[in-house]
Amino acid sequence: MWTYDKFLQYPIKIKNPNPEMAKIIITQYGGPDGELGASLRYLSQRFSMITPQAIATCNDVGTEELAHLEMVGAMVRQLMKNATLEEIQKGGMAGYYVDHGRGVYPISAAGVPFNASYLQSKGDPIVDLTENLAAEQKARATYEYLINMADDPDVIEPLKFLREREVVHYQRFGECLRIVQDYLQEPHLFTMR
Protein backbone atom coordinates (compact mmCIF):
# COMPACT_ATOMS: atom_id res chain seq x y z
CA MET A 1 0.00 0.00 0.00
CA TRP A 2 0.99 3.62 -0.12
CA THR A 3 0.75 6.76 1.94
CA TYR A 4 1.00 10.27 0.59
CA ASP A 5 3.69 12.81 1.50
CA LYS A 6 2.43 16.36 1.14
CA PHE A 7 5.45 17.70 -0.75
CA LEU A 8 7.05 17.15 -4.17
CA GLN A 9 10.25 15.14 -4.60
CA TYR A 10 11.78 18.24 -6.21
CA PRO A 11 10.19 21.71 -6.23
CA ILE A 12 8.12 22.98 -9.20
CA LYS A 13 7.84 26.77 -9.12
CA ILE A 14 7.14 28.19 -12.58
CA LYS A 15 6.44 31.95 -12.71
CA ASN A 16 5.54 32.40 -16.37
CA PRO A 17 2.68 30.55 -18.07
CA ASN A 18 3.71 28.83 -21.32
CA PRO A 19 1.07 26.63 -23.02
CA GLU A 20 3.49 25.79 -25.83
CA MET A 21 5.85 24.17 -23.30
CA ALA A 22 2.92 22.48 -21.49
CA LYS A 23 1.93 20.90 -24.80
CA ILE A 24 5.20 18.99 -25.07
CA ILE A 25 5.98 18.40 -21.38
CA ILE A 26 2.62 16.64 -21.04
CA THR A 27 4.12 13.75 -23.01
CA GLN A 28 6.01 12.77 -19.85
CA TYR A 29 2.63 12.60 -18.10
CA GLY A 30 0.75 10.38 -20.52
CA GLY A 31 3.01 9.76 -23.52
CA PRO A 32 4.85 6.64 -24.78
CA ASP A 33 7.93 7.15 -22.58
CA GLY A 34 6.21 9.00 -19.77
CA GLU A 35 6.02 8.57 -16.02
CA LEU A 36 2.56 6.98 -15.94
CA GLY A 37 3.72 4.17 -18.22
CA ALA A 38 6.96 3.83 -16.25
CA SER A 39 5.14 3.53 -12.95
CA LEU A 40 2.59 1.01 -14.26
CA ARG A 41 5.35 -1.00 -15.94
CA TYR A 42 7.47 -1.52 -12.82
CA LEU A 43 4.60 -1.84 -10.37
CA SER A 44 3.06 -4.55 -12.62
CA GLN A 45 6.32 -6.39 -13.29
CA ARG A 46 7.19 -6.67 -9.59
CA PHE A 47 4.55 -9.37 -9.03
CA SER A 48 6.52 -11.88 -11.10
CA MET A 49 10.05 -10.52 -10.50
CA ILE A 50 12.68 -12.74 -8.85
CA THR A 51 15.59 -12.10 -6.44
CA PRO A 52 15.13 -9.80 -3.43
CA GLN A 53 17.20 -7.04 -5.06
CA ALA A 54 15.23 -6.89 -8.32
CA ILE A 55 11.82 -7.18 -6.64
CA ALA A 56 12.64 -4.25 -4.33
CA THR A 57 13.98 -2.22 -7.24
CA CYS A 58 10.81 -2.65 -9.33
CA ASN A 59 8.68 -1.81 -6.32
CA ASP A 60 10.62 1.28 -5.30
CA VAL A 61 11.41 2.70 -8.74
CA GLY A 62 7.72 2.22 -9.66
CA THR A 63 6.84 4.20 -6.55
CA GLU A 64 9.33 6.98 -7.34
CA GLU A 65 7.84 7.25 -10.84
CA LEU A 66 4.51 8.17 -9.22
CA ALA A 67 6.30 11.08 -7.54
CA HIS A 68 7.68 12.05 -10.97
CA LEU A 69 4.20 11.81 -12.49
CA GLU A 70 3.09 14.29 -9.85
CA MET A 71 5.99 16.63 -10.68
CA VAL A 72 5.21 16.57 -14.40
CA GLY A 73 1.51 17.17 -13.67
CA ALA A 74 2.49 20.13 -11.49
CA MET A 75 4.59 21.54 -14.34
CA VAL A 76 1.73 21.24 -16.85
CA ARG A 77 -0.72 22.80 -14.41
CA GLN A 78 1.52 25.75 -13.53
CA LEU A 79 2.34 26.37 -17.21
CA MET A 80 -1.41 26.44 -18.03
CA LYS A 81 -3.00 27.92 -14.91
CA ASN A 82 -2.61 31.64 -15.63
CA ALA A 83 -2.29 31.41 -19.41
CA THR A 84 -4.64 33.71 -21.33
CA LEU A 85 -6.88 32.31 -24.07
CA GLU A 86 -4.68 34.13 -26.57
CA GLU A 87 -1.54 32.46 -25.19
CA ILE A 88 -3.31 29.09 -25.25
CA GLN A 89 -4.26 29.61 -28.89
CA LYS A 90 -0.79 30.79 -29.87
CA GLY A 91 0.79 27.88 -28.00
CA GLY A 92 -1.17 25.34 -30.02
CA MET A 93 -3.27 24.29 -27.03
CA ALA A 94 -6.71 25.34 -28.29
CA GLY A 95 -7.62 21.71 -29.05
CA TYR A 96 -6.47 20.60 -25.61
CA TYR A 97 -8.32 23.51 -24.01
CA VAL A 98 -11.70 22.55 -25.46
CA ASP A 99 -11.30 18.97 -24.24
CA HIS A 100 -9.59 19.53 -20.86
CA GLY A 101 -9.56 23.25 -20.04
CA ARG A 102 -6.56 24.08 -17.91
CA GLY A 103 -6.70 20.63 -16.31
CA VAL A 104 -4.18 17.80 -16.58
CA TYR A 105 -5.00 14.77 -18.75
CA PRO A 106 -2.65 11.93 -19.79
CA ILE A 107 -1.81 12.37 -23.46
CA SER A 108 1.33 12.42 -25.57
CA ALA A 109 2.87 15.54 -27.13
CA ALA A 110 0.95 14.64 -30.30
CA GLY A 111 -2.34 14.46 -28.36
CA VAL A 112 -2.70 10.66 -28.27
CA PRO A 113 -4.40 9.49 -25.03
CA PHE A 114 -2.42 7.24 -22.69
CA ASN A 115 -2.30 3.61 -23.78
CA ALA A 116 -1.14 0.52 -21.88
CA SER A 117 0.59 -0.75 -25.02
CA TYR A 118 3.39 1.67 -24.08
CA LEU A 119 4.54 -0.90 -21.53
CA GLN A 120 5.08 -4.61 -21.15
CA SER A 121 4.91 -6.99 -18.20
CA LYS A 122 5.94 -10.37 -19.56
CA GLY A 123 6.16 -12.54 -16.46
CA ASP A 124 9.78 -13.26 -17.36
CA PRO A 125 12.37 -11.40 -15.27
CA ILE A 126 15.05 -11.20 -18.00
CA VAL A 127 12.54 -9.84 -20.51
CA ASP A 128 11.13 -7.31 -18.06
CA LEU A 129 14.47 -5.99 -16.82
CA THR A 130 15.74 -5.69 -20.40
CA GLU A 131 12.63 -3.69 -21.27
CA ASN A 132 13.28 -1.42 -18.30
CA LEU A 133 16.79 -0.57 -19.46
CA ALA A 134 15.38 0.60 -22.80
CA ALA A 135 12.52 2.43 -21.10
CA GLU A 136 14.85 4.45 -18.87
CA GLN A 137 16.97 5.44 -21.87
CA LYS A 138 13.91 6.46 -23.88
CA ALA A 139 12.74 8.63 -21.01
CA ARG A 140 16.24 10.14 -20.65
CA ALA A 141 16.26 11.07 -24.34
CA THR A 142 12.77 12.58 -24.06
CA TYR A 143 13.87 14.80 -21.17
CA GLU A 144 16.89 15.91 -23.19
CA TYR A 145 14.66 16.85 -26.14
CA LEU A 146 12.39 18.77 -23.76
CA ILE A 147 15.39 20.60 -22.26
CA ASN A 148 16.49 21.50 -25.82
CA MET A 149 13.07 23.07 -26.42
CA ALA A 150 12.94 25.02 -23.13
CA ASP A 151 14.34 28.45 -22.34
CA ASP A 152 12.95 29.10 -18.83
CA PRO A 153 15.20 28.03 -15.93
CA ASP A 154 12.07 27.38 -13.83
CA VAL A 155 11.25 24.65 -16.38
CA ILE A 156 14.77 23.47 -17.20
CA GLU A 157 15.89 22.73 -13.62
CA PRO A 158 13.18 20.16 -12.78
CA LEU A 159 13.61 18.60 -16.25
CA LYS A 160 17.31 18.17 -15.47
CA PHE A 161 16.47 16.53 -12.15
CA LEU A 162 14.05 14.12 -13.86
CA ARG A 163 16.62 13.32 -16.54
CA GLU A 164 19.19 12.46 -13.87
CA ARG A 165 16.78 10.10 -12.16
CA GLU A 166 16.40 8.18 -15.45
CA VAL A 167 20.18 7.72 -15.50
CA VAL A 168 20.20 6.44 -11.90
CA HIS A 169 17.28 4.07 -12.55
CA TYR A 170 19.02 2.71 -15.66
CA GLN A 171 22.06 1.96 -13.50
CA ARG A 172 19.98 0.20 -10.83
CA PHE A 173 18.06 -1.90 -13.39
CA GLY A 174 21.36 -2.84 -15.03
CA GLU A 175 22.59 -4.13 -11.67
CA CYS A 176 19.34 -6.06 -11.25
CA LEU A 177 19.71 -7.69 -14.67
CA ARG A 178 23.20 -8.86 -13.75
CA ILE A 179 22.03 -10.16 -10.36
CA VAL A 180 19.14 -12.07 -11.98
CA GLN A 181 21.37 -13.50 -14.71
CA ASP A 182 23.89 -14.74 -12.13
CA TYR A 183 21.10 -16.22 -10.05
CA LEU A 184 19.61 -18.10 -13.02
CA GLN A 185 23.00 -19.51 -14.01
CA GLU A 186 23.56 -21.04 -10.58
CA PRO A 187 22.51 -24.71 -10.46
CA HIS A 188 19.11 -24.25 -8.88
CA LEU A 189 16.57 -27.03 -8.78
CA PHE A 190 13.97 -24.95 -10.58
CA THR A 191 13.81 -22.74 -13.64
CA MET A 192 12.98 -19.07 -13.79
CA ARG A 193 9.25 -19.66 -13.74
Add this chain to the structure above:
Amino acid sequence: MKNKMELLKLIVASEFMKDDLALFLNTHPMDQEALSKYNFYVMESKGLKESYEMNYGMLSEHNSLSPYPWQWINNPWPWEYDANFNLDKEGM
Protein backbone atom coordinates in the same frame (compact mmCIF):
# COMPACT_ATOMS: atom_id res chain seq x y z
CA MET B 1 13.48 28.98 14.32
CA LYS B 2 13.66 28.30 10.58
CA ASN B 3 10.82 29.58 8.43
CA LYS B 4 8.45 27.25 6.65
CA MET B 5 10.17 27.20 3.25
CA GLU B 6 13.69 26.86 4.69
CA LEU B 7 12.56 23.88 6.71
CA LEU B 8 10.71 22.34 3.76
CA LYS B 9 13.85 22.67 1.65
CA LEU B 10 15.86 20.75 4.26
CA ILE B 11 13.17 18.06 4.45
CA VAL B 12 13.02 17.62 0.67
CA ALA B 13 16.82 17.34 0.51
CA SER B 14 16.95 14.82 3.35
CA GLU B 15 14.08 12.78 1.88
CA PHE B 16 15.83 12.69 -1.45
CA MET B 17 19.02 11.34 0.14
CA LYS B 18 16.88 8.57 1.64
CA ASP B 19 15.20 7.79 -1.70
CA ASP B 20 18.47 7.58 -3.57
CA LEU B 21 20.40 5.64 -0.92
CA ALA B 22 17.50 3.18 -0.55
CA LEU B 23 17.57 2.42 -4.29
CA PHE B 24 21.34 1.95 -4.11
CA LEU B 25 21.02 -0.35 -1.09
CA ASN B 26 18.45 -2.52 -2.90
CA THR B 27 21.22 -3.72 -5.20
CA HIS B 28 24.08 -3.27 -2.66
CA PRO B 29 22.58 -4.61 0.59
CA MET B 30 26.04 -5.33 2.06
CA ASP B 31 27.37 -1.78 1.67
CA GLN B 32 27.87 -0.64 5.26
CA GLU B 33 28.85 2.91 4.43
CA ALA B 34 25.71 3.49 2.35
CA LEU B 35 23.63 1.84 5.06
CA SER B 36 24.88 4.11 7.83
CA LYS B 37 24.29 7.15 5.58
CA TYR B 38 20.75 5.91 4.96
CA ASN B 39 20.14 5.51 8.69
CA PHE B 40 21.51 9.00 9.31
CA TYR B 41 19.04 10.56 6.87
CA VAL B 42 16.14 8.57 8.31
CA MET B 43 16.83 10.13 11.71
CA GLU B 44 17.52 13.57 10.25
CA SER B 45 14.31 13.75 8.22
CA LYS B 46 12.31 12.43 11.17
CA GLY B 47 13.54 15.30 13.33
CA LEU B 48 13.05 17.90 10.59
CA LYS B 49 9.51 16.72 9.87
CA GLU B 50 8.63 16.82 13.55
CA SER B 51 9.63 20.45 13.91
CA TYR B 52 7.90 21.36 10.65
CA GLU B 53 4.66 19.70 11.68
CA MET B 54 4.70 21.30 15.10
CA ASN B 55 4.59 24.73 13.45
CA TYR B 56 3.38 24.51 9.88
CA GLY B 57 0.97 21.62 9.36
CA MET B 58 0.72 17.98 8.37
CA LEU B 59 3.20 16.43 5.93
CA SER B 60 2.04 12.84 5.81
CA GLU B 61 -1.38 11.38 5.56
CA HIS B 62 -1.47 8.96 8.48
CA ASN B 63 1.60 9.70 10.57
CA SER B 64 1.04 13.30 11.57
CA LEU B 65 -0.85 14.60 14.58
CA SER B 66 -3.48 17.19 13.74
CA PRO B 67 -4.54 20.13 15.88
CA TYR B 68 -8.26 21.02 15.82
CA PRO B 69 -9.76 21.42 13.26
CA TRP B 70 -8.45 18.67 10.92
CA GLN B 71 -5.39 20.15 9.16
CA TRP B 72 -4.83 17.72 6.27
CA ILE B 73 -7.23 19.53 3.94
CA ASN B 74 -5.39 22.86 4.25
CA ASN B 75 -4.02 24.56 1.14
CA PRO B 76 -1.64 24.74 -0.59
CA TRP B 77 -1.19 21.28 -2.10
CA PRO B 78 2.28 20.30 -3.36
CA TRP B 79 1.56 20.95 -7.05
CA GLU B 80 0.72 24.61 -6.45
CA TYR B 81 3.18 27.46 -7.01
CA ASP B 82 2.85 28.68 -3.42
CA ALA B 83 3.69 25.27 -1.93
CA ASN B 84 7.17 25.23 -3.45
CA PHE B 85 10.41 26.98 -2.57
CA ASN B 86 12.88 28.63 -4.91
CA LEU B 87 15.97 26.53 -5.40
CA ASP B 88 18.95 28.70 -4.67
CA LYS B 89 21.57 26.63 -6.44
CA GLU B 90 24.53 28.09 -4.54
CA GLY B 91 22.76 27.98 -1.20
CA MET B 92 22.06 24.27 -1.06
